[in-house]
């Protein structure tokens with residue numbers, strides 16, 4: 001099949017809300033000939049990380065709403081990639097949607113799209129689950145219709161791609177007509193990668209999605225402690241890679257620095273999401289990971305010589321705080337390091353942080369980022 005990526009010149013990509021460059025890494029992983037001609041973000045910490053890894057990219061430290069139409073046109077872009085701020089759409093947030101000031105820059109991009117003489121042929125957008133029911137999404141698809149795009153929406157998580165991490169996200173691919181998708185377009189949101197041509201899945205690792213929802217609540221009740229083998233998205237993750245493949249060697253000192261502190265252990269031990277090196281799942285890492293533990297991402301237990309269930313049973317029966325802490329210390333539970341979180345986000349080994357970026361900042365920018373492998377697969381699909 002003739003691919004749009006077969007064109008002689010590399011595709012010109014503009015990366016809006018570039019953060020640490022998750023979209024850029026996805027483009028690189030896809031091997032589609034493409035160049036990021038401009039990246040834009042307002043956040044100085046994220047930009048320092050981006051610049052450290054991509055020193056030659058035209059990274060603009062600017063508020064998108066300050067960029068006028070001629071500058072948009074001057075990029076002569078083939079692709080707009082973007083992950084706008086997700087707080088206005090999160091399930092636990094206030095759902096400010098179009099009224100939230102953080103949506104303003106995205107609505108501004110939509111307005112620019114309508115006014116561009118030559119809008120880009122391709123658009124790839126990422127956001128949280130929840131975006132699909134928002135008024136902002138309605139504005140987006142109305143703009144795409146008006147500007148002559150066809151589009152396909154998705155809800156996908158890395159654990160459908162063999163990555164042991166849950167990060168269910170909304171994605172939208174749009175192509176300017178007369179370009180068409182290489183797969184059968186659906187009006188409904190696709191919850192799996194589509195088949196291309198005969199019976200070849202667009203992604204070879206999607207087999208785990210075929211066995212979704214086979215976990216039973218009966219199984220869950222058999223685990224008498226927070227240590228659980230079940231994926232929060234209720235997917236069977238047996239086809240995912242092991243967590244051990246994503247772990248880094250640490251010095252004793254680094255390992256100590258990653259251990260859960262007493263105040264977190266004593267207060268939150270019941271709500272920890274604990275995984276082991278042989279687990280094939282982990283929870284979504286958020287920007288508060290590393291200093292909050294409830295719902296911010298999994299922690300790691302790797303003491304093979306300790307019976308975790310026995311320890312948790314004793315902890316749950318103990319009335320004495322120092323006894324509970326002594327017991328919990330035996331488990332040596334630790335946070336995943338920022339580099340390990342980056343690996344679970346499929347950011348390649350070349351991705352590093354500037355030395356000046358603190359651990360808290362590293363978790364924060366990673367929590368805002370995305371899974372580069374999922375986006376790479378979607379990008380290939382977009383330009384196919």
Ligand SMILES: C[S@@+](CC[C@H](N)C(=O)[O-])C[C@H]1O[C@@H](n2cnc3c(N)ncnc32)[C@H](O)[C@@H]1O
Nearest residue numbers: 017018019020022041042043063064083105369
């Ligand atoms: C969800 S994060 C995107 C993360 C990015 N995809 C990555 O891989 O790190 C949203 C980003 O948008 C940036 N941002 C928010 N409002 C902006 C604006 N008005 N202009 C430019 N950047 C903005 C934030 O600083 C944040 O880095």
